Amino acid sequence: xxxxxxxxxRPYALLRDRHGRMWIGDAGxxxxxxxxxxxxxxxxxxxxxxxxxxxxxxxxxxxxEDSRGRIWxxxxxxxxxxxxxxxxxxxTADGLRHDYVTGVLPAGDxxxxxxxxxPLGLGRVAATGAGLQALAHYDSRTGLASNRVxxxxxxxxxxxxxxxxxxxxxxxxxxxxxxxxSGGLVGEDCCANGMxxxxxxxxxxxxxxxxxxx
Numbered sequence: 001x002x003x004x005x006x007x008x009x010r011p012y013a014l015l016r017d018r019h020g021r022m023w024i025g026d027a028g029x030x031x032x033x034x035x036x037x038x039x040x041x042x043x044x045x046x047x048x049x050x051x052x053x054x055x056x057x058x059x060x061x062x063x064x065e066d067s068r069g070r071i072w073x074x075x076x077x078x079x080x081x082x083x084x085x086x087x088x089x090x091x092t093a094d095g096l097r098h099d100y101v102t103g104v105l106p107a108g109d110x111x112x113x114x115x116x117x118x119p120l121g122l123g124r125v126a127a128t129g130a131g132l133q134a135l136a137h138y139d140s141r142t143g144l145a146s147n148r149v150x151x152x153x154x155x156x157x158x159x160x161x162x163x164x165x166x167x168x169x170x171x172x173x174x175x176x177x178x179x180x181x182s183g184g185l186v187g188e189d190c191c192a193n194g195m196x197x198x199x200x201x202x203x204x205x206x207x208x209x210x211x212x213x214x
Contacts, residue, residue: 006046008032015063015071023047023071025060031073031080048087053077062193066106070127074101079114081127090125094132097123103193105152105160111135113160115149122149122162143176145169151195153203161203163190168205 006029013025022034030049036042050058055077062074073080078091079101091099100117107113111126121139125132139147146166153161159172167180168190195205 006049007044013060013063013073015065017065017071018069023063025063025073025075027059028057030058030075031060031063031071048073048080048082050077052087053089061102062104064104064106064112066110066112067108068110070106072104072106072112074104074114076100076117079104079112079125079132083127088127090127090132095125095134096132097121097137103149103151105154107154108158113152115152119147119149121147122152138171143169143171145178145180150190150192151205153195153197153205155197155203156199156201161195161197161205163195163205165190168203 008024008026008029010027011024012027015023017023020036024032024034024044026032028050030052031047032044033047034042034044050056057076059076060073064072066072071082076099078089078096078099081088081090090096097120098116098118101114102117103115105113111124114123114125121137121144123134124136125134138144144162144164146164148165149162150165151163155161157172159170162169167178170177190206195203197203
């Protein structure tokens with residue numbers, strides 16, 4: 001069993017995967033897992049720690065599962081990906097624009113959209129056998145309302161919605177649209193990883209704001 005020094009003491013992100021396992025991202029101690037299917041008493045166990053990453057602290061800001069069942073983690077020390085072979089860590093040496101990744105949104109094709117602690121826009125990447133492949137990048141020069149990205153979500157039609165410090169941007173069929181106070185938002189500074197979509201097609205974000213475009 002893991003000792004108390006190994007257990008998460010500041011849980012920051014949670015994810016329940018398709019197998020019923022609970023993944024816990026800690027603000028310093030990395031990724032942990034509670035697997036109720038393990039024989040005997042279910043315990044929280046370290047899955048990927050600061051020692052594994054070779055850093056003093058591993059801050060896990062966001063967790064996600066993709067269509068292939070891979071677990072992704074946005075951390076202060078790069079982007080983590082867990083598949084059937086184990087964990088991989090991607091950093092600026094692999095093509096990231098910064099090591100501090102604050103969000104990850106898997107797409108249906110196996111790629112992921114990511115954003116950073118620094119105002120560097122929104123990137124789309126894919127993990128391959130050879131490493132990390134950069135597929136696209138958007139910033140204020142190429143469609144985003146701002147380089148500061150806080151959250152992103154897909155709606156049921158497949159459009160990508162991005163929340164930042166200047167309202168909400170939407171990318172659909174290669175075309176950008178923006179929504180701010182002039183469009184009915186009560187504020188334009190969105191919450192970190194605070195967006196979601198529902199079965200009605202509405203997108204929710206920030207301080208109880210809902211935005212829906214036809």
